[in-house]
Amino acid sequence: MGRWVFDGIGYATRKQMCQARRDRYVELIRDGMNYTRAAKAVGVSKRTGKVWRNGRTRTTGRNEKPSATIWYRPDMDETKTINPRFLDLESRLHIADWTGAGWSIRRIASRLGRAASSISREIARNTNPDTGMYEPNRAQRVSMGRRARPKAARVRSVPGLLDYIRDGLKRHWSPEQIAGRLREDFPHNEDMHICTETIYQAIYVQARGELREEVSRALRTGRTVRRPRTGESERRPRFREPMVMISERPPEVADRAVPGHWEGDLICGRRNKTAIGTLVERSTRFTILLHLPDGHDAEHVQRAVIERMRDLPKLLRNSLTWDQGSELALHRRISTALDMAVYFCDPHSPWQRGTNENTNGLLRQYFPKGTDLGGYSQKYLDAVAEELNDRPRKILGFRKPSEAILDLINTT
Template identity: 75%
Template structure:
């Protein structure tokens, strides 16, 4: 009996220390687990460090519900570890007052969607809050405990993974020297080390490591390695903080009258440029939405804002007032002087949304037809103005299916005679 007792005592080992009972050994393991969390490890790393699974660590922190209906309380008091540490939480997260309101309303039986409406929050936010932060021991949502749990989940200062895993940074450097992209490096690491999770990183982790090192040890080598040629991350401003496109404020296409969309009233035009080789030359195109009548702008001296606005004014000033209602353009810099066009022609200028060529569908279709006469990759400055006028005349004399096979020139002539 004594020999069996001594044999069993030797089995309860943890970190080189023998314990008399299994419960004492498990208690020491749980204490070490909490110490690792307080030291900055995440849940997965702390669980591995003490030799248990991530799921076991979750049970230690949150408790669990047995199929018999018996609830087990949490076995570690992790969420009390930073209760006295003040944390500044962004307004995008629920505040202490909001959590108190959620708890009060839940006690009165208020539904999740009604609580979300009162807080002006998405219903999913309230539902997720209740699911994550309800006390598993009591089944009750406790607002102060929930607030502390949320604070403890905030990002903790910890070393980057590329500096803690031996060999990982060398693999990343090797890939960059071979001109691999961060995405290719991340994918290759998973292929080369399928059973080693420590060597698996996402693309964003590699980017962060690169840009941090660009300020230190790698310096200009990073700019040479990345295809973008940048050694620092380019900020992506929010829509509300972007600078205006032009000095003069734009009138967007969303403010254009509905009558323009249905093509019921003539005199509404769409404009654009077709560019030549290396964007060094260009021809301006103007298309009337109702008749599909086309006008080409000769730009021999360049297609900057000064030359484009003058070409538009020179070509359109002789049109009857009936045919000068509006002009819709994309947000290209060539129309930065749009106010001059509006003033000289008494015609409103509207701008499309970024990357939305379908909002000028008639003009885009016409540009495609013009490529038969002005192929891509050629120098457009060699074409004289009389040739442009001849091309426009030929295009306007072509029967169009959308006009029941009538010609744009015929429809335009009818409108001018009516005016």
Template identity: 55%
Template sequence: MASDGATAGTRRTAGSRSLRSTWRLRLLPARPGTCAKRIHIADRLREKTSIRTIAAELGRTPSTISREIRRNGALWRGTQWTYRPHVAHRRAEQRRPRPKPGKIGRNPELREFIQYHLAIRWSSEQICHVLRRLFPDRPEMHVAHETIYQALYVQGRGELRRELTKALRTGRARRRPHRQSYKRLPRNISHMVMISDRSAEAADRAVPGRWEGDLIIGKDGKSAIGTLVERTTRYVMLAHLPLDHGAASTRDSLIETVETLPPHLRRSLTWDQGSEMASRKAFTLATNIPVYFCNPASPWQRGSNENTNGLLRQYFPKGTNLAVHTCDHLDAVAAELNSRPRKTLGWETPAERLAKLLASAS
């Protein structure tokens, strides 16, 4: 009877242990390395269960369980390996203090490089790719653009100066969804030549000299700056409009701007359906550059120019008087944009790409 009782007691003990382990397993949270999971590991190790079986019970790989035992276990009397769950949990928590200093915060050279280029209005993606080009054999100088955003946005890190968010494209410290596009009123411009009549070679950007243009408008619509972007190189030129942006002033300013270009870079100009281009025939007669118009509410037909106008708003914010900017200042802004590496150009700058085209033509 004693034997039977001992056997029954052993069975009850084993059954209770199995039930206790099953109960723990059901209550384990999804996050790995919690104290409850470590208790389960310790229980199963005392039962001489294999690491592979424990891993299957916890839904982890055997290497994860083995690594947990090696990192947070201890040698008993210098020979036997022991695993105590609460001690292991304390060791793991002490090893991973939060918040950890980020990669940018740990590397002063990297932080200074990023802060300097943010201050001159480079995008995070431009900075990341230039870092890889300048320091190909130094992985400590490589970061993802999201790392830069986190260093700017996440409260408490302080890895980058908070005021640098003003130098980002939007100037905002958080991301916002795009607003809905608005409907534009039709413009009364007679005898427009539409973009569908433009040469097919302009669409693939293979031949330089195809330009896209538009105006960025200042406070109360009373001032403006003309913007021109070459489709192949993304090279930017700005037209000075100090008095007004009527048809005559826009025509004269554009003529003065494009006269600096060699003949093979004067193939066509694509513009929005704005009334400022009412004198386009006089512009074409003076420069030998035909003007084509986009379809209504189709800004993607001048995608390079629309993107550039967004970049220019960092220098010329909405709601400000654009007439106060001198021609020299416009040239300086254009030069700064043309010296930025561009993803679409394989991280070359527009100035570099244009220089290559001019060198090959000569």
């Protein structure tokens, strides 16, 4: 560790340490902390903070530029909205009144719409030890003080805890394994008992670079920043052109009562560098193979689908169901060119294309996994498809897919 230390990190020179302190001050101001508390958090006076914000003119006449901070924040002194999961002053006033009236904890919890354990914990933690009374205004002040930021990170305030986490990461333990082992190794030291989330916070947030090298080498994901988890409604669309999901597909497609509904996918070769497209008609199990010698991106796949299906009768061009692979990003072109609806399966739901998945398994007899699929010609693919379509199928009463689809064409 360097000679100059700030926030637990050593620096080789005093100038580097001062710059880190100044950057931290600017960061706190941008996050909404007021000037006085931000200065105190980084260990400088209010006057120094003011100089950092406004700049100054030295005796030599040289102007020192201010920090790139926000000069005026109208929301800085406003009371921040408390998350509804926290008790507010009004709720604490009710707790005090109802407790004094002799109400039970469960009755108070029911009235406030809270868990009984939350009310019990609130009273136990915030009762005044001097008077033995639950005082709502004092409880509010104490609670706000606990939420105040910045706080000393748990992994820094407990001696030896950060070193234990580092050692666990070096041995390729997961954060969950580290947290569990801490309880085994220190059964009587509750300060060493932390949850898995606390370790993740230490890795990604609170350690501020101290564990970055260990993370990149030891965490199984290899990530040094946390991946955001967004709800389904907040996810970015998969494609630029909106998808029509399988839930909107007509019911007659599911029971295979109407012909002309297809399922499609790719079977990939070695290292996913080559691929063959597969199309299977749901009612007859008739198979068409797509030749993709120039690549299996969206442009080439949509061309191949249109080329092979445009000569089919309209009766056999009702819909196409595909997974959410990027190879079908240009699905709107397919739908427009063939006058055929295109539907997409839900993520990680291959059973929604069960006929196609089964056919892909049969095709692996001809195209084993790990082989280069770019060397097969369209003529060879047509021969494989013809042999597959000439097999008697139990599901069709041992008729052949080629016979079943010819019957459909002849009836039009």
